[in-house]
Amino acid sequence: MHYRPLLATLLVAAAGLPKGIVYAATANELGRHSADVVRGVNLGGLFVLEPWITPSLFSEWEHLPQSPVVDEWSYCAVLGKPECMRRLNNHWATWVQESDISTLASLNINTLRIPIGYWALAPDLSEPYIQGQIPYLRRILDWAAAYSLRVILDLHGVPGSQNGFDNSGRRGEISWPKRPSDIRQSLDSLAVLARLANEHRSVAAIQAVNEPANWGVSKGGITQYYLQAYQVVKSIAPRITLVFHDAFLPVSEWSELVPNNMTGSYLDTHIYHVFTEESLGLSNELHLAKACADGEKLGRFNTQSPVICGEFSLATTDCAKWLNGFQRGSRWDGTYLTTRSISPGGTCAGLEDMSNWGSEKRVFMRNFAMAQLQAYEKANGWIFWNFKTETTDSWNYIKLAQAGIIPNPPIGSAFGICPT
Numbered sequence: 001m002h003y004r005p006l007l008a009t010l011l012v013a014a015a016g017l018p019k020g021i022v023y024a025a026t027a028n029e030l031g032r033h034s035a036d037v038v039r040g041v042n043l044g045g046l047f048v049l050e051p052w053i054t055p056s057l058f059s060e061w062e063h064l065p066q067s068p069v070v071d072e073w074s075y076c077a078v079l080g081k082p083e084c085m086r087r088l089n090n091h092w093a094t095w096v097q098e099s100d101i102s103t104l105a106s107l108n109i110n111t112l113r114i115p116i117g118y119w120a121l122a123p124d125l126s127e128p129y130i131q132g133q134i135p136y137l138r139r140i141l142d143w144a145a146a147y148s149l150r151v152i153l154d155l156h157g158v159p160g161s162q163n164g165f166d167n168s169g170r171r172g173e174i175s176w177p178k179r180p181s182d183i184r185q186s187l188d189s190l191a192v193l194a195r196l197a198n199e200h201r202s203v204a205a206i207q208a209v210n211e212p213a214n215w216g217v218s219k220g221g222i223t224q225y226y227l228q229a230y231q232v233v234k235s236i237a238p239r240i241t242l243v244f245h246d247a248f249l250p251v252s253e254w255s256e257l258v259p260n261n262m263t264g265s266y267l268d269t270h271i272y273h274v275f276t277e278e279s280l281g282l283s284n285e286l287h288l289a290k291a292c293a294d295g296e297k298l299g300r301f302n303t304q305s306p307v308i309c310g311e312f313s314l315a316t317t318d319c320a321k322w323l324n325g326f327q328r329g330s331r332w333d334g335t336y337l338t339t340r341s342i343s344p345g346g347t348c349a350g351l352e353d354m355s356n357w358g359s360e361k362r363v364f365m366r367n368f369a370m371a372q373l374q375a376y377e378k379a380n381g382w383i384f385w386n387f388k389t390e391t392t393d394s395w396n397y398i399k400l401a402q403a404g405i406i407p408n409p410p411i412g413s414a415f416g417i418c419p420t
Contacts, residue, residue, distance in 0.1 A: 003124040003159070003181045030150070030205040030241035030266055030306075038308050038381025039373075039410055040111030040152075041104060041397045043140070045386065046095050047116040047133045048156045049075060050167050052322040053389050057091065062327070070326040071166040072117070077128035085130045092136040096387075098143050100398070104387065105147040107401045108409035112149055113310060113383045114140065115156030115210065117169045122188035124159070129169070134196075141200040150204040152243060152310075152383075153193045158186045163213040166325055174216030183225060187232050194236035205241040206233050207268065207310075214247040222247050223257065230262045243268050243310070251301045258305035266380065269298070270311035271372075274318040280331055280342045284364045287316055288371045292418035295375025302379040309376040311385040313395045314365055314405070319348035320392035354393040354403060365394070365405050373412030382412070 030038070045053030049072040057075070061067040069078050076084035104112070116137065119129035144151050159182045160175030161168040177183045190206060197203035208229035212222050226244045233242050242265040246254060251269055258265050271294055273279045273287055282290060298307050317332040318324060329335025333348045341347075350356040357365070376382035384397045384406075393399055400406045407415075 003122070003185045029239045030152070030243070036110070037377055037413075038111050038383065039109055039412075040113055040381070040383035041109055041387040042113045042115065042154075042311065042383055042385045043096055043387055044115055044167075045389070046092065046114070047120055047137070048072060048167060048169060051326040052320050052392065053386060053395075054091070054095070055321055055390055057087070058322075058326055067327055071169060071171045073128055073170040076130055081128065081130055084128070085132065088130060089132060092133060096136075096140055100387065101140070101143040101147055101149065103398055105149060107398070107406075108411075109397075110149060111152065111204075111381075111383060112140070112144055112387075113152040113154050113207075115154045115167075116193075117157035118155065118159055118185055118189040119157070119169065121155075121192040122185050124185070137196070138200070141196070141202050144202040145200065149202065151200075151202045152205040152207055153197065153203055154207040154210055154243075155186070155189055155193065156210040158182065158189070158209055162209055162217060163211050164216065165211070167210070171325060174213055176212075176217065177221065177225070183228070186225070187228055190229055190232050191236055194233045194240060197237045197240050203240065205243050205266065206237075207243040207245070208233075209245065211245055211270065212247045214249050217247075219247065219249065219253070226257065227261055230265065241266055243308075245270070245310070251298065251307060255301070255304050265306075267301070267305055267307040268310035269307060270385075271309050271376075272312060272315070274313075274315045274323070277331055277338070277342060280317065282316070284316075284368075287368055288417060291368065291371040291375045295372075295378040295418060298376060299378030307379045309372075309379070309382045312372055312376070312382065313385050314368055314372075314400060315392075315394040316368070317343070317348065317351055319351045320389075320395060321352075323392070352392045352394060354399065362403075362405060365400075366407070367417055369400070369406045369410075370412070370415035371417040373406075373410055374415040374418045375412070377412035 051058040061069045069075050120131060120133040123131055157169035158176050161170045162176045164172055164174045193206050208226055230242050233240055245268045254267055301307050318330040319332050324336050330348055331338055332342045333346050334341035386395050388398050389396045401408055
């Protein structure tokens with residue numbers, strides 16, 4: 001059995017998706033006010049499971065040698081659809097609450113980026129994934145409207161996986177877009193999101209796909225998909241801004257795409273300090289310097305095409321449990337991809353628990369937060385990953401802000417960490 005567009009259409013129609021009021025075209029929705037800098041968080045771990053964000057969902061397989069469960073695909077494949085449906089309905093109902101949205105608004109967040117996979121939108125019912133996400137998504141869109149927050153709907157996983165990461169839904173091989181139906185299914189997913197945007201004015205933008213890997217998919221293929229995505233979204237929801245990721249290439253690689261072909265679109269880049277040995281080896285001072293230098297680069301590109309930093313965190317180690325994948329260790333302590341620990345002490349113990357942070361660590365983390373917010377506001381703004389986590393404090397915006405480590409209001413242009 002393969003993807004059948006008509007079956008997918010009937011399925012999402014049954015879930016109450018709009019056939020589509022189309023609003024009149026307006027100026028770029030995401031940046032409709034020139035001074036309205038994006039200051040946002042991701043609602044990660046909700047509609048696309050990531051073991052490190054919600055380890056409680058995966059803990060029963062933690063001690064199995066070579067666990068058969070490593071991502072959402074295998075989670076549902078092992079449990080079976082009825083049990084997967086039971087567990088994930090509970091998860092969707094509880095992971096994001098109205099109180100979270102209210103708290104984020106009180107912390108002066110103005111944008112929510114919501115990752116969601118193709119299987120919720122244009123599914124192949126022969127696959128192990130389950131559906132039922134849309135009513136929960138609608139609920140969040142209504143809450144966003146109630147608290148005057150705008151939303152970026154982010155197609156975080158596409159058929160076959162665009163990067164081989166667990167955050168695409170399926171860890172392993174990069175197979176998108178090898179099947180003839182892959183692009184069609186991805187574009188159909190965007191069409192569903194565009195119809196949702198027409199019914200929910202809190203939606204300001206749609207992201208074509210999250211983090212396509214240039215080492216598995218050619219830049220030419222990614223570019224062609226972006227052009228098709230732009231046409232699909234704009235034909236259904238003209239007011240909506242299209243967001244596209246840099247595919248882990250320098251932002252300068254995309255300098256011609258927006259002004260020539262995708263008017264008003266935003267480039268998304270993700271900046272982390274934890275996924276290479278080089279970045280993990282930086283001193284505190286060099287972490288701050290790198291953040292400031294990244295801001296200068298983004299600011300220069302922003303004069304050509306709008307750009308946002310759509311993912312970043314305060315982590316300077318990869319010690320978050322399962323950050324590199326379920327049952328995988330960390331480079332920091334020499335248990336992943338290397339036997340040499342980056343840390344002189346060689347341990348991750350307690351590093352992700354804020355209660356263990358002394359005054360010097362807290363001062364650095366606050367400065368690191370301010371440096372990144374200031375840097376990314378040299379472009380069009382930032383979206384922190386993640387709004388919350390179960391156990392990893394340097395990735396938990398709400399906890400960091402409530403502890404005073406991330407300032408409130410988080411107005412990067414008011415901070416003086418980076419040279420002006």
